[in-house]
Amino acid sequence: MNTQLLPSSPGASSSGRPELSSATRPARGWFARQHRQRRLRTDLLTVIAWASVAAAIALWLADGGATNIASPASLFTAAGIVAGLAGMDLVLLMLLLAARIPFIDRTIGHDRALAFHGKLGKPSLYLLLAHGVLLAIGYGMAEGLDPVSESVNLWVEVPDMWLAFVSMALFIAVVVTSLVAVRRRFPYEFWYVVHLLTYAAVATSIPHQFSVGGLFAAGTWQRWYWVAICIYTGTALAYFRILEPVLATVRHQLTVARVETVAPGVVNIVMRGRKLDQLAETGGRFFIWRFLAPGMWWHPHPFSLSAEPVFNGPDGQGTLRVTVRSLGDGSAQLLRLSKGTKVALEGPYGLLSTAARTRNKVVMIGAGIGITPLRALLETTPFAPGGATVLLRGRTEQELYLGNEIFDLCQARGVRLFHLTGPRAHGQPTWLNEDSVRSGYSLTSYVPDIKDADVYVCGPAAWAANVMADAGKAGVPDDQIHHERFDW
Amino acid sequence: MKIRGTVAAALASAGILLVGWQTGTQVNGISTVASSTTATGTTGAAGTGSAGTGSSGTAGSSGSSSSTGSSSSSGSIGSSGSSAAGTYKGNTVQTRFGPVQVQITVASGKITDITALQLTNTDGKSIQISNRAAPLLRSKVLAAQSANVQTVSGATITSDAYLTSLQAAIDAANL
Numbered sequence: 001m002n003t004q005l006l007p008s009s010p011g012a013s014s015s016g017r018p019e020l021s022s023a024t025r026p027a028r029g030w031f032a033r034q035h036r037q038r039r040l041r042t043d044l045l046t047v048i049a050w051a052s053v054a055a056a057i058a059l060w061l062a063d064g065g066a067t068n069i070a071s072p073a074s075l076f077t078a079a080g081i082v083a084g085l086a087g088m089d090l091v092l093l094m095l096l097l098a099a100r101i102p103f104i105d106r107t108i109g110h111d112r113a114l115a116f117h118g119k120l121g122k123p124s125l126y127l128l129l130a131h132g133v134l135l136a137i138g139y140g141m142a143e144g145l146d147p148v149s150e151s152v153n154l155w156v157e158v159p160d161m162w163l164a165f166v167s168m169a170l171f172i173a174v175v176v177t178s179l180v181a182v183r184r185r186f187p188y189e190f191w192y193v194v195h196l197l198t199y200a201a202v203a204t205s206i207p208h209q210f211s212v213g214g215l216f217a218a219g220t221w222q223r224w225y226w227v228a229i230c231i232y233t234g235t236a237l238a239y240f241r242i243l244e245p246v247l248a249t250v251r252h253q254l255t256v257a258r259v260e261t262v263a264p265g266v267v268n269i270v271m272r273g274r275k276l277d278q279l280a281e282t283g284g285r286f287f288i289w290r291f292l293a294p295g296m297w298w299h300p301h302p303f304s305l306s307a308e309p310v311f312n313g314p315d316g317q318g319t320l321r322v323t324v325r326s327l328g329d330g331s332a333q334l335l336r337l338s339k340g341t342k343v344a345l346e347g348p349y350g351l352l353s354t355a356a357r358t359r360n361k362v363v364m365i366g367a368g369i370g371i372t373p374l375r376a377l378l379e380t381t382p383f384a385p386g387g388a389t390v391l392l393r394g395r396t397e398q399e400l401y402l403g404n405e406i407f408d409l410c411q412a413r414g415v416r417l418f419h420l421t422g423p424r425a426h427g428q429p430t431w432l433n434e435d436s437v438r439s440g441y442s443l444t445s446y447v448p449d450i451k452d453a454d455v456y457v458c459g460p461a462a463w464a465a466n467v468m469a470d471a472g473k474a475g476v477p478d479d480q481i482h483h484e485r486f487d488w
Numbered sequence: 489m490k491i492r493g494t495v496a497a498a499l500a501s502a503g504i505l506l507v508g509w510q511t512g513t514q515v516n517g518i519s520t521v522a523s524s525t526t527a528t529g530t531t532g533a534a535g536t537g538s539a540g541t542g543s544s545g546t547a548g549s550s551g552s553s554s555s556t557g558s559s560s561s562s563g564s565i566g567s568s569g570s571s572a573a574g575t576y577k578g579n580t581v582q583t584r585f586g587p588v589q590v591q592i593t594v595a596s597g598k599i600t601d602i603t604a605l606q607l608t609n610t611d612g613k614s615i616q617i618s619n620r621a622a623p624l625l626r627s628k629v630l631a632a633q634s635a636n637v638q639t640v641s642g643a644t645i646t647s648d649a650y651l652t653s654l655q656a657a658i659d660a661a662n663l
Binding site: 042043046047049050051053054055057058059060061062063064065066067068139140142143144150153154157158159211 | 492493494496497498500501502504505507508509511512513582583584585586609615641643644645648
């Protein structure tokens with residue numbers, strides 16, 4: 001195939017030859033067993049999520065919730081209460097999904113957790129709106145008022161209810177700004193700040209749950225459930241999103257060691273730190289970095305490691321490396337990072353790692369800057385010589401970042417490597433270059449045995465979607481396709 | 489594999505809901521206390537009030553639910569203005585959680601007992617609130633001898649209705 005080319009010196013990388021760590025052949029059946037365990041954990045999470053909603057309603061029933069339905073008014077009230085309970089439960093599930101709990105991350109991965117978090121947004125808002133409307137109708141009927149004046153009454157008369165109205169407004173704001181169409185119109189920072197209001201929305205909803213609602217009423221079963229789930233959620237958020245990142249930052253004491261140019265607008269940021277042995281096998285996974293320099297410290301950057309951590313000094317001293325392309329203003333500053341800048345980190349997150357493997361064979365397909373995490377994965381993930389294929393896509397050889405390092409790794413480990421360069425094919429949605437399409441090549445031309453391999457995909461969202469669609473057509477089950485968003 | 493998870497989750501949820509439902513119907517909800525704190529006060533207070541002696545009152549029915557005896561003994565003279573000993577009902581106040589009505593027992597110009605004839609009861613939560621708030625309000629009012637007491641936090645609707653009905657009863661008793 002004319003696309004199987006040797007790299008023609010893509011940029012100058014001074015990081016030298018990648019050292020091979022103890023990546024070996026996989027033990028027989030290891031990945032199949034890992035896959036079974038991960039599927040079991042996925043099912044467990046599914047059961048927990050559903051059961052928590054069921055439990056919220058069941059406990060209300062157990063406390064005699066349904067025995068008081070005697071009139072249309074009480075029916076509306078009961079329906080309103082159930083909607084509120086289910087809504088609150090979903091909101092807590094959403095917070096847990098966004099809490100970066102290692103068990104969830106290791107089971108379904110950061111991206112799928114957040115995708116699921118996003119999917120729950122609208123349903124939980126609808127439940128909370130139904131909660132308000134149904135209760136206004138139910139209470140109104142009991143008092144002989146229309147729902148609107150009942151709502152006004154609730155606001156004015158019942159303590160803590162005005163907070164509940166504020167909470168509802170905040171929830172609406174959070175969900176609306178997260179709608180794809182709306183979100184595109186605003187900068188990321190605006191969305192982020194509005195999204196932080198979720199905490200305010202939950203906080204303002206809690207007083208009325210104590211004073212008016214039955215969630216925490218003394219002497220009920222519900223009380224213990226809600227106390228437990230609220231405390232767990234709060235603790236998980238505080239620990240995994242605040243405390244653990246602070247501890248990791250203090251533990252590793254990272255500073256910028258050097259910034260190397262890989263290609264125009266693309267740099268390696270090499271950081272020196274200690275106790276990096278604890279981060280072994282994290283190559284390819286991403287961390288959220290904050291470079292603690294004036295004007296930059298508040299800007300979180302999600303970057304994947306583009307090489308396995310190197311540690312050989314005492315106390316696990318060594319270096320980490322990320323490869324970054326300048327996109328927005330925030331990352332343009334990164335090209336000029338000065339040596340010695342302190343770095344805070346959160347992570348590692350995501351399933352672009354050996355933990356996702358289900359088969360002995362592996363295929364890696366990367367485009368542009370998305371190639372760099374695959375470079376790290378290629379270094380460590382176990383496979384037998386001939387058991388791996390790497391496909392790299394870029395407009396030019398220059399855009400196959402770290403291409404020469406990947407070439408060396410492929411040579412050392414016995415990997416088939418294809419460079420797919422050139423312009424995109426016109427007219428049809430494809431991830432391939434024009435030449436390949438014209439020659440009639442498809443995914444299976446490059447990897448005939450792809451059905452029996454794990455497929456790692458890393459690149460821009462639209463491109464990756466095309467790759468995954470092709471992999472699906474080639475008969476690769478969903479479980480074997482591992483994708484990480486890389487359009488930061 | 490997604491099917492396995494979904495089926496397991498659906499079954500688990502259905503099971504949990506069923507257990508909850510069963511528990512709920514067997515317990516048959518939580519009943520209002522309105523009736524339980526009632527009767528003792530009315531007749532007891534009327535009795536001591538007319539007898540006019542404190543001794544029997546203090547020694548006697550000092551049950552946990554009514555403190556009639558001790559309070560009636562102090563006011564044993566019985567010459568307290570225009571208010572006559574007896575029971576007075578307040579009006580029924582409608583709230584979104586159900587109707588509220590209280591009755592006071594007056595002896596020697598003092599409120600000696602308060603009985604909740606009706607309390608907020610539309611749902612389990614309202615009943616819980618009532619059950620918690622009613623005894624607190626009762627003791628507060630007995631101590632203050634007026635409807636001018638603080639509402640019970642977390643039970644404002646019930647408290648307001650309780651105290652409104654109580655004020656009507658006090659007005660009726662001319663206290």
